[in-house]
Structure formats: C-alpha cells, structure tokens
Amino acid sequence: MLNSQPDMEESEATLPGQLIHTVIEPPRGWAPLELGEVWKFRELLLFLTWRDIMIRYKQTALGAAWAILQPVLTMLVFSIIFGGLAKLPSNGVPYPIFTFAALLPWQLFAFALTNSSNSLVDDQKLISKVYFPRLVIPLSSVIAGLVDFAIAFLVLVALMAWYGIHLTPAILLLPVFLLLALTSAMAVGLWFSALNVQYRDIRYVVPFLTQFWMYATPIAYSSELIPQKWLWLYSLNPMTGVVEGFRWAILGKSNLDLFSLGISSVVVVALFIGGLYYFKRMEAGFADVI
Amino acid sequence: MSDIAVRVEHLSKLYRLGEQRARYSTFRETLAGAASAPLRWLKGERRAEPNTIWALDDVSFEVKHGEAVGIIGRNGAGKSTLLKVLSRITKPTRGRVDIYGRVGSLLEVGTGFHPELTGRENIYLNGAILGMSRREIQRKFDEIVDFAEIEKFLDTPVKFYSSGMYVRLAFAVAAHLEPEILVVDEVLAVGDAEFQKKCLGKMGDVAQEGRTVLFVSHNMAAVRNLCLNGLLLSDGAIQIRGKISEIISHYLNSSHGQDLNKFFLESEEIRLVSLKIFQENYNNQIFMTDHPLNIEYEYEIKKKVINGLRIGFDLITPESVIVFRTFDDDLINHSVRKQGLYKSICTIPPNFFLGSDYYILPRIGIHNNKWISDNDTRIKITFDHILGVNQNYADHRPGIIMPALKWNTH
Numbered sequence: 001m002l003n004s005q006p007d008m009e010e011s012e013a014t015l016p017g018q019l020i021h022t023v024i025e026p027p028r029g030w031a032p033l034e035l036g037e038v039w040k041f042r043e044l045l046l047f048l049t050w051r052d053i054m055i056r057y058k059q060t061a062l063g064a065a066w067a068i069l070q071p072v073l074t075m076l077v078f079s080i081i082f083g084g085l086a087k088l089p090s091n092g093v094p095y096p097i098f099t100f101a102a103l104l105p106w107q108l109f110a111f112a113l114t115n116s117s118n119s120l121v122d123d124q125k126l127i128s129k130v131y132f133p134r135l136v137i138p139l140s141s142v143i144a145g146l147v148d149f150a151i152a153f154l155v156l157v158a159l160m161a162w163y164g165i166h167l168t169p170a171i172l173l174l175p176v177f178l179l180l181a182l183t184s185a186m187a188v189g190l191w192f193s194a195l196n197v198q199y200r201d202i203r204y205v206v207p208f209l210t211q212f213w214m215y216a217t218p219i220a221y222s223s224e225l226i227p228q229k230w231l232w233l234y235s236l237n238p239m240t241g242v243v244e245g246f247r248w249a250i251l252g253k254s255n256l257d258l259f260s261l262g263i264s265s266v267v268v269v270a271l272f273i274g275g276l277y278y279f280k281r282m283e284a285g286f287a288d289v290i
Numbered sequence: 291m292s293d294i295a296v297r298v299e300h301l302s303k304l305y306r307l308g309e310q311r312a313r314y315s316t317f318r319e320t321l322a323g324a325a326s327a328p329l330r331w332l333k334g335e336r337r338a339e340p341n342t343i344w345a346l347d348d349v350s351f352e353v354k355h356g357e358a359v360g361i362i363g364r365n366g367a368g369k370s371t372l373l374k375v376l377s378r379i380t381k382p383t384r385g386r387v388d389i390y391g392r393v394g395s396l397l398e399v400g401t402g403f404h405p406e407l408t409g410r411e412n413i414y415l416n417g418a419i420l421g422m423s424r425r426e427i428q429r430k431f432d433e434i435v436d437f438a439e440i441e442k443f444l445d446t447p448v449k450f451y452s453s454g455m456y457v458r459l460a461f462a463v464a465a466h467l468e469p470e471i472l473v474v475d476e477v478l479a480v481g482d483a484e485f486q487k488k489c490l491g492k493m494g495d496v497a498q499e500g501r502t503v504l505f506v507s508h509n510m511a512a513v514r515n516l517c518l519n520g521l522l523l524s525d526g527a528i529q530i531r532g533k534i535s536e537i538i539s540h541y542l543n544s545s546h547g548q549d550l551n552k553f554f555l556e557s558e559e560i561r562l563v564s565l566k567i568f569q570e571n572y573n574n575q576i577f578m579t580d581h582p583l584n585i586e587y588e589y590e591i592k593k594k595v596i597n598g599l600r601i602g603f604d605l606i607t608p609e610s611v612i613v614f615r616t617f618d619d620d621l622i623n624h625s626v627r628k629q630g631l632y633k634s635i636c637t638i639p640p641n642f643f644l645g646s647d648y649y650i651l652p653r654i655g656i657h658n659n660k661w662i663s664d665n666d667t668r669i670k671i672t673f674d675h676i677l678g679v680n681q682n683y684a685d686h687r688p689g690i691i692m693p694a695l696k697w698n699t700h
Binding site for chain 1 (some may be wrong): 305374375376378379380381382383384385386387388389390391392393395397398401404407408411414415418419420421423424470471546
C-alpha cells in the first residue's frame with residue numbers, strides 16, 4: 001500500500017525540513033540583537049504604525065489641523081517673545097522662519113520620544129498575549145510621527161515662499177538630518193520605554209525632560225550664542241546637531257559646524273546602540289513585569 | 291524523531307510573587323536598595339530572596355505532528371504559563387523547547403483590537419498581530435466577515451459594537467489563523483451558546499485537518515471533543531500524560547471533596563451509620579452530569595417506629611433555592627419500621643444537573659412529629675459539565691437544573 005504512494009511518503013519525509021525550527025531557552029544576559037527577527041515582522045510594524053496614525057486624531061474636532069497648529073502656535077509665541085521682545089539674533093533670516101525650521105525636527109523628536117517612551121506600557125495587553133519582537137512597538141510609534149512632520153513641512157514650504165527664501169543644494173542633505181532626528185528619538189525612546197515597563201516614573205519624567213531639553217537645544221536661539229569653549233559640552237545634546245543641520249539644509253545661511261555635528265552624531269549612535277542592547281536585555285522579562 | 295512538533299525538556303519557570311503583588315517598583319526603591327546593597331554585603335547578608343514560586347517545575351513532554359493535546363489542571367497549575375512559554379511571550383527559567391513549525395497562539399480573542407478603529411480595520415490589525423500576512427488576511431477577509439456575521443457594521447468603529455458582536459469578530463479573525471501548531475488558551479468560553487457551537491466546530495475542523503493543537507480549557511466537553519490525548523498539570527509538574535479520557539477522569543478523581551464521615555446523627559429512634567453520595571463505577575469527588583447520582587443512607591432503627599419515619603434530603607443551589615425535597619416513603623408506604631439495619635438509596639437520573647455546585651441537606655424526621663436532622667448540615671456536591679444535555683455540543687443552559695427531557699417531533 002505504502003509503496004504505491006511514493007509521492008506521499010516522500011513529501012512526508014521532507015516535511016520536517018520545510019518547517020521552521022524554533023528553540024526556546026532561558027534568557028542569557030546580553031543577548032544578540034536579532035534584528036532579522038524585526039525584519040520578519042515588518043508587516044506588523046507597518047500595521048502598528050498605521051494604527052498609531054489612524055487613531056492619532058480620532059474624535060478630535062480639528063483633526064490633523066493639530067499637526068499644523070502645534071508648531072505654528074509655538075512659532076508665534078517664540079517670534080513674539082524671543083524674536084520681538086528679546087530681539088535674539090537669527091542668522092540674518094526672518095525670526096519666524098528661523099525658529100520654525102528648528103521646531104520642525106524638534107516637534108518630531110519630542111513627539112516620537114514621548115510616544116515611544118509610553119508605547120510598551122500602552123500596548124501591555126499585546127505584550128502579555130502575543131509574541132513578536134518588542135522592538136516593533138517603540139519603532140512604530142517613532143515612525144508614526146513622520147505624518148505630523150510631513151504636514152508641518154508643508155507649512156514651512158509656504159512660509160519660505162512667503163518670505164521669498166530660495167532653496168540651496170544643502171536641502172539634499174535634509175533626509176540625513178531627518179534620519180538623525182529619528183534615530184535620536186528612537187535611542188532615547190528605547191531606554192525610556194524599557195525603563196517604563198519597570199518604573200512607571202518615566203511617564204512623569206518625559207514631559208519635564210522634553211521641556212528642559214527644548215531650551216538646551218538651539219530652537220529659540222542660535223547656537224552661535226554659545227561660547228566656543230563650551231560648544232563641545234553643548235553638542236553632547238544630540239538635538240543640537242540635528243537642529244542646526246536642519247537650519248543649514250533648509251535656510252542655507254548659517255554655517256554648519258562639523259565639529260558640533262560630529263559630537264552630536266557620535267552621542268546619538270552610542271545612545272542608540274546602547275539602547276538596542278539594553279532593550280534586548282530587558283525584553284525577555286517584559287511580559288512578566290509589565 | 292522527525293515527526294515531533296514540540297519537544298519540551300526540563301522546562302521550569304520561576305516567578306517572583308513579590309513582582310506580582312507590587313507590580314512595579316519605583317526608582318527610589320531601587321536606588322535605595324542599590325545604595326544599601328554593599329552594606330548588606332559587608333554584613334554578610336545575602337539579598338533576601340523574595341517569595342518565589344515555580345509555575346513550571348521540570349516539565350518534559352513531546353507532541354507529534356497532527357496531535358491534539360488537551361492540557362488540564364486546576365487554576366494555578368501552570369497551564370497558562372506553559373502556553374506563554376510555548377508562545378514565546380515569556381522566557382523559561384530553565385530547560386529548553388524545540389518547536390518545528392509555525393506557531394499561532396490564541397491566548398485571548400481580540401488582542402490588539404482598537405475601539406476607535408472600524409471592524410474592517412481591526413480585522414487587518416488583529417490579523418497582523420496574530421501573525422497573518424496582509425495577503426493572507428485579504429484572502430480570508432470575506433470568510434472572516436461571514437463567520438462573524440457583522441457585514442452591516444464592517445465600517446463602524448468597534449467601540450459601538452455590542453459585546454456579542456465584538457467577541458464574534460474577534461474570534462472570527464482568530465479562527466482563521468492557519469499555523470502548523472496552534473496554541474489555544476480557554477478562548478472558547480465566549481459569545482452566546484450558538485456562537486460557541488460554531489467556534490467548537492471550527493476548532494474541531496482544525497484538529498481534524500491534522501494540525502497540531504495544544505488546548506487549555508476548563509470545559510471538559512470541549513477538551514474531550516477536540517483532543518485524543520492530554521496531559522494533567524498539577525503544581526507546575528506533569529502528573530500524567532496519556533489518553534484524554536484517562537486524564538479527565540484522573541483529574542476529576544484528584545479533586546478534593548468534602549468529608550462525609552463527619553455527618554453523624556442519632557436520636558432515640560434512629561442512628562445514622564453512613565451517608566454516601568456517589569456515582570456508580572466512578573470513584574470521583576467531582577460528579578459528571580451524564581451519570582446518575584446516588585445518595586445512600588445506611589442507618590439503624592433502634593426501636594420500632596409505628597408511623598411517619600422518613601429519610602430524605604433537600605437539593606439546594608448555592609443561592610439557597612430549594613430545587614426539590616424528596617423522602618424515601620414518597621412512593622412506598624413503610625408505615626411501621628422495625629428495628630434493624632437498613633440502606634436507603636435515592637438515584638437521581640443522569641442529565642439532570644447543571645455543571646455547577648449544589649448542596650444536599652439531609653432531612654430525617656417523623657412526619658407530623660419532629661425533625662431529627664438539623665438545618666445546618668449541608669453537603670456540597672460539584673458537577674462537571676462533561677457532555678451537555680445536547681449530545682452534539684456542550685452548551686450552557688440557564689436555570690438551576692438541566693434535565694434531558696423527551697421530545698417527540700412529528
């Protein structure tokens with residue numbers, strides 16, 4: 001009987017070969033990152049990003065107009081107080097556009113940082129009921145911030161047309177600074193989201209931190225105000241490099257301080273890689289602690 | 291060797307009880323703990339290990355491809371922890387698991403459903419969360435909508451759904467998951483009876499298709515219907531592994547019942563020797579709804595009673611509703627009871643009880659004269675709903691009893 005069905009037999013024999021073999025073992029201290037696993041779940045990443053975008057302005061009266069209002073209102077306040085009253089120098093460009101070009105990456109960063117820090121706790125039901133690389137969660141909340149950024153970017157384009165500012169070839173480097181901004185947010189978000197699982201204090205730390213951080217970043221003022229000998233310290237703030245980079249790429253006026261940018265970039269990369277490993281180490285215990 | 295789908299070797303999982311009680315600590319506590327650690331170390335104190343519990347303790351077993359395994363055990367026996375480890379949600383403390391094939395786990399229906407999103411959107415989101423690809427969801431979309439019976443509300447946010455609709459949609463997505471190995475935790479107890487039947491049917495299909503299923507449930511009927519084999523967990527360890535019927539009866543046997551021996555009664559007319567509540571050929575403490583139940587009194591009549599001595603009991607629900615009262619002389623007239631040793635057995639037919647708790651309140655007295663028994667002695671009996679009154683599926687019936695009545699259809 002069996003011999004009359006050689007095909008059947010063969011397909012059964014090869015069955016185990018086709019099957020994915022998964023090994024489950026106790027966690028080891030500093031585990032490899034397994035970023036390939038994240039790639040395998042890229043569709044889930046897209047769906048979660050899509051979800052974050054879909055629900056962002058649900059049941060609000062103004063909807064996506066908030067993505068415009070938030071930076072525009074901040075720009076107006078800054079223009080009146082720092083530009084008008086305090087008369088801070090703005091590298092020879094109109095103050096509103098000077099500060100808006102900086103608010104753009106800043107708001108992306110602040111939004112992504114806040115959301116990714118709270119992301120794991122907000123999705124705790126997922127974490128305790130379904131397996132997937134947890135990295136997908138903070139990553140999707142960072143990426144979702146790009147929609148607001150794109151909308152606010154249109155405002156910038158309008159402002160530039162209004163003030164008659166022309167683009168320079170430097171704009172081509174904008175994606176690099178955008179990536180740097182996202183990486184900064186992700187780097188801090190990785191640390192904070194993992195810490196938040198264990199210590200819910202993070203939820204209260206983040207709003208204060210972003211507020212202080214904004215004043216430590218050249219948004220309302222130019223980094224040229226910082227004394228040269230303290231510039232290295234100032235540049236340890238990754239957003240210094242990002243924000244000055246944005247201004248340079250968009251307005252083309254200020255000089256790009258490569259020294260400062262270099263320090264910022266090194267800090268970002270170090271924070272990011274450290275964050276990835278820390279996250280991976282804590283990941284095994286998320287479902288038990290959250 | 292090659293036909294193994296899941297191999298579990300010496301799997302153990304330690305939980306800190308403290309972690310569950312004070313779910314998360316604060317920075318301050320951790321910093322304070324860290325600051326005093328060197329001091330404690332100098333004093334030679336080891337860090338006080340908080341209360342820990344082995345949720346799984348050296349568990350080893352194998353599941354072959356196409357095998358449907360029911361996992362049963364009391365609450366806290368480690369069933370859910372085992373499934374969580376197999377689903378890779380949590381890591382084991384010791385041991386190793388080898389899984390051959392794609393695992394789909396259903397530890398809850400509707401995981402990741404977002405109330406603000408529409409039914410359509412949630413199907414995609416939930417599908418992706420459960421591990422389906424976008425194409426797979428697209429292909430099964432109509433089938434899912436059909437199964438859930440929510441066509442009209444497909445574009446309504448699920449926050450406006452009734453709880454029944456919500457659960458139907460959630461289960462529909464889950465039911466269309468097609469992994470090689472399916473891990474299911476007690477998710478069939480959702481929706482109304484009609485929908486439960488549908489879910490059980492769907493699960494039955496899955497098991498019949500030759501997929502590997504690991505199934506946790508307290509619904510013994512469902513476990514028995516779906517699984518040929520099973521394992522019984524007790525305090526984090528495997529007590530037995532084998533045929534599902536053996537496992538279930540072992541499980542029911544191992545349950546702790548009440549001690550009937552303490553029920554003792556004596557008057558000048560009668561002395562109770564024993565009271566036994568049992569099912570024939572079934573030495574169980576938890577009774578089966580599909581078996582007859584016997585209530586047996588053994589007693590000595592110490593002196594001749596001319597009239598009215600009766601022995602019986604009340605059947606009472608946990609809510610103190612008296613289902614009925616019965617006496618041994620309801621149908622037979624004993625009238626004069628002579629001295630001697632007697633046995634009176636009352637048999638309640640099968641398919642009478644619900645899978646629930648009841649109380650037996652012994653009633654012994656002399657009619658129009660006095661009660662010999664008191665009102666305080668209640669004996670708890672527990673029924674498990676193995677096969678429901680309907681032979682086709684196990685459903686829950688409202689009411690306080692579930693009699694199988696005769697129907698004639700012409």
